[in-house]
Amino acid sequence: DGGITQSPKYLFRKEGQNVTLSCEQNLNHDAMYWYRQDPGQGLRLIYYSQIVNDFQKGDIAEGYSVSREKKESFPLTVTSAQKNPTAFYLCASSIGIPSPNTEAFFGQGTRLTVV
Amino acid sequence: AQSVTQPDIHITVSEGASLELRCNYSYGATPYLFWYVQSPGQGLQLLLKYFSGDTLVQGIKGFEAEFKRSQSSFNLRKPSVHWSDAAEYFCAVGSRMNRDDKIIFGKGTRLHILP
Numbered sequence: 496d497g498g499i500t501q502s503p504k505y506l507f508r509k510e511g512q513n514v515t516l517s518c519e520q521n522l523n524h525d526a527m528y529w530y531r532q533d534p535g536q537g538l539r540l541i542y543y544s545q546i547v548n549d550f551q552k553g554d555i556a557e558g559y560s561v562s563r564e565k566k567e568s569f570p571l572t573v574t575s576a577q578k579n580p581t582a583f584y585l586c587a588s589s590i591g592i593p594s595p596n597t598e599a600f601f602g603q604g605t606r607l608t609v610v
Numbered sequence: 611a612q613s614v615t616q617p618d619i620h621i622t623v624s625e626g627a628s629l630e631l632r633c634n635y636s637y638g639a640t641p642y643l644f645w646y647v648q649s650p651g652q653g654l655q656l657l658l659k660y661f662s663g664d665t666l667v668q669g670i671k672g673f674e675a676e677f678k679r680s681q682s683s684f685n686l687r688k689p690s691v692h693w694s695d696a697a698e699y700f701c702a703v704g705s706r707m708n709r710d711d712k713i714i715f716g717k718g719t720r721l722h723i724l725p
Contacts (some may be wrong), residue, residue, distance in 0.1 A: 497644075499653075528713065535619065537700065537717030582675070585653060588712065597642060597661065597704060599713050600654035 497522045497547040501586050501602035507610050508573070508580065514570045516605045520526035525591030527569035528599065531555060541584075544569055544590050573607065581609050612637040612643060614703050616716035619651065624724045625693050631686040631719050643684040644702040644713070645675055649707030671695070696723045 508514045520527065526545050530538040544563040544601030557575025563569055569588075573580045579591045585607050587599040613636040623629055626660040637642060642661045646654040658669025675686045684701060701716045 530715070535717065537616075538715040540712060540714065543712050551712075583651075587654075587713075598644060598656050598659055599646075599654075599702070601646075601655075603653045604651070606651075 499586060499602040499606050501584075501598055503605060504603065506605055506607045510609060511575045513572055513574050514607065516573070516584055516586075516607070518569045518602060519569065520567055520569075520588045522588055522599070522600060523566070524588035525566070526589045526598070527563070528587040528589075529553075529559070529561065529569070529571045530585045530587065532585060532604075535563055538585065541571065580607055582607060603606060612641060612703050612705055612714050614701050614714055614716035616699075616701055616719050618719045619717070620657055620720050620722065622722040622724060623691055624689050628638045629686075629691045629695070629721070630703075631699050633684045633686065633716060634682050635684065635701075635703045635705055636682065637705070640679070642704040643675075643676070645669065645673070645684070645686045645703070646700045646702060646715075647671075648698045648700065649720075650697075656678060657686070658700075691721075693723050693725065696721055 502517045528543045529541040539555050541559050542561045544550035560572045585604045586602045589599045615634045644659045645657040657673050658667050660667050660677045665719045668674050673688050698718045698720045700718045702713050704713045
């Protein structure tokens with residue numbers, strides 16, 4: 496079945512550590528996104544990528560980094576520079592070219608907790 | 611820059627009553643618009659979308675939404691809610707500019723259902 500897989504579902508990080516969240520899609524989508532979700536804040540865009548080897552900062556990119564070496568993969572690294580990383584992280588993908596078929600497909604999310 | 615406003619953080623309705631969730635967007639041209647639903651701890655599921663054409667769009671689970679350009683709105687409606695509709699609902703706007711193709715979400719409206 497086609498879809499987006501995020502792993503792990505739960506992740507615990509010690510202060511000062513970098514952690515990487517995995518996001519893989521087999522939908523052959525060009526565009527991929529990372530969102531952060533906090534209670535009452537909705538989904539805030541961290542980074543997005545429209546094509547392999549290219550990505551753009553979203554609204555809250557500070558303390559995060561991404562790579563897009565393969566079309567199907569868009570890992571997110573939460574660095575020690577991110578002061579408040581505890582949140583629910585959602586990865587999504589879409590066709591990338593606006594069309595009637597455009598919609599974002601979401602993974603099940605990763606809940607990151609700093610301990 | 612595109613933006614989305616969902617003015618109601620929480621909405622409570624009785625089972626069987628009608629529902630309307632409000633969404634206003636800001637965008638320089640005709641955007642493409644979405645409504646998603648999220649159950650606790652899960653990813654987002656698409657309810658419906660508007661790209662062009664008929665301004666009243668039908669979605670899954672008995673939901674519909676109407677695009678009103680003059681009001682910059684895309685309100686979600688359901689004639690009779692079920693207890694299983696209790697969830698968080700997100701309105702989103704997508705850009706039609708390919709070089710800036712990203713999807714921005716509102717802060718969400720949490721729907722509570724009274725028995």
